[in-house]
Amino acid sequence: MEDYAQRLQAKISPENVTVELVRAGCFLTAYELIKKQVVDAVHDFFWCGFEDGNNLYDEATYQRDVRSRAPKSKYRASCLWLIEMQALTVEQVATLERIHAHRQEIAHELPKLLVDPDFSVDVQLLADAIECVRALGVFWGSIEVQTSPDFDGVDVAPQDIKSGSYLLMEYLGAIAGVERYTPSQVEADWR
Numbered sequence: 001m002e003d004y005a006q007r008l009q010a011k012i013s014p015e016n017v018t019v020e021l022v023r024a025g026c027f028l029t030a031y032e033l034i035k036k037q038v039v040d041a042v043h044d045f046f047w048c049g050f051e052d053g054n055n056l057y058d059e060a061t062y063q064r065d066v067r068s069r070a071p072k073s074k075y076r077a078s079c080l081w082l083i084e085m086q087a088l089t090v091e092q093v094a095t096l097e098r099i100h101a102h103r104q105e106i107a108h109e110l111p112k113l114l115v116d117p118d119f120s121v122d123v124q125l126l127a128d129a130i131e132c133v134r135a136l137g138v139f140w141g142s143i144e145v146q147t148s149p150d151f152d153g154v155d156v157a158p159q160d161i162k163s164g165s166y167l168l169m170e171y172l173g174a175i176a177g178v179e180r181y182t183p184s185q186v187e188a189d190w191r
Helices: 004-011 014-044 059-065 076-086 090-110 111-116 121-149 162-173 183-190
Strands: 048-053 054-057
Touching: 004 054, 004 111, 014 076, 014 090, 014 111, 014 121, 014 162, 076 090, 076 111, 090 121, 121 162
Parallel strands: none
Antiparallel strands: 048 054
16 A cells, blocks of 8 residues: 555656656547548549639549548558558558557546556557657658659658658657657657
């Protein structure tokens, strides 16, 4: 009992509460950025123009190539399409499932996160989420490089592509104390 009391006291210290809240916010942000790049960006890939001020999409092709893979879940269907497009690996999509489950825990159990000595944001999973944001940014950025006349005659290596979403997550990862993101590395990337 004394051990639990000590762990609880440490857990609710202002410093630890601050760290947990920062990490929770970072995790929730990563999840929302991933979801946007998976669901919205995949659908936007099938954009085919404007009519009367409205966006037009090739819905038939989207249904055939994406939605038919998992008709009950746009997210899962889009992930499967992204695997085929080599934007994500099978392992990364499995990680995205764990990210989703942990996101649910964080979002729905925030008080528990702050007072339960045995429950914390999974920092390794946060690092994996940031890596997924990076991979998706490289994929969508590569498409932009291939299709935009702004990049005609410009050689852009995939490893040099850093989306705004990734730069944000890299910065938040450094603030949250994710080991592979150091403040000096992030500062260099922002210059």
